[in-house]
Amino acid sequence: MGCDIITISADTKFVHLAWRKNEKELAAVRYPMASDPTGKVGRMFGVYDDNTGLNLRGTFVINPEGKLLNAEVNFYNLGRNIDELMRKFKANLYMTKKTNEACPSKWKDEGDKTLVNPGAKMVGKVHEALNP
Amino acid sequence: MSEPASGLKLGQNVPDFELETYDPVKDDFGKFRLQDQIAGKRWTVLFFYPADFTFV
Structure with missing residues (x-):
């Protein structure tokens, strides 16, 4: 559908690899898993929490011109609806x-x-x- | 919790950024650059989550 999904957490790429290979729930995952250990990109989008060093559940849609069109942020304890x-x-x-x-x-x-x-x-x- | 600092608003152009990745398809490390998405005319969905080895 002409769209790339990138997941981002503060974990390193090494941890991403280990998690992807260990967790059977992730066996079908094919999208790149990005590492933002300093919170640089998380801060830019307003989802990085300095107190915990973790990112809130933020989803952002960017169009092919690089414009931000949607933003949705959930607190830690609420999952997102893929539909x-x-x-x-x-x-x-x-x-x-x-x-x-x-x-x-x-x-x-x-x-x-x-x-x-x-x-x-x-x-x-x-x-x-x-x-x- | 401290106030999340968001400089970005809807309708704004997102400043370019680059992140290291693990790519499960290639089973290798790589890089993601927003500029590459714009050059390739691709839509992008960024999906932030708290941490690996937790519920996502």
């Missing part, structure tokens, strides 16, 4: 092609209802736009 990440990614791809459309909260995939040319005429009329 929601996929939804956001598909919506980004769709809106790159259809620049006059916006994807509402219930949008899941191409073909679902979008808001076309959202503007002054749609103010107070979103219900009518979604339910013609």
Whole structure:
């Protein structure tokens, strides 16, 4: 789908290798596992916690021009929903092609209802736009 | 917890960065550079997590 997933933690690349080879749950993992031991990149994205030396559960979507389009950060004890990440990614791809459309909260995939040319005429009329 | 320092906002261009990686496909170490993604016209999803050998 023209997208590369990179995982990042403060562990070294050596620990990444050891974990990938030991943990059977990771047997299918094929994405590069990046090492940010100084927290340099984690700080840039606001997910590095100086008190623990760990990163919060942050997910960031960057488009092919290098622009940051989505950010989601969960605290340590809440896992992420991959379906929601996929939804956001598909919506980004769709809106790159259809620049006059916006994807509402219930949008899941191409073909679902979008808001076309959202503007002054749609103010107070979103219900009518979604339910013609 | 100290305040996470975020300089990045949505819609901003992300400054280039480089990180060392372990690549399971090649079973070798490598590098990730954001500039390479832009040069190759690729989308990127960065997935931060607390630590290896924990629940992700």
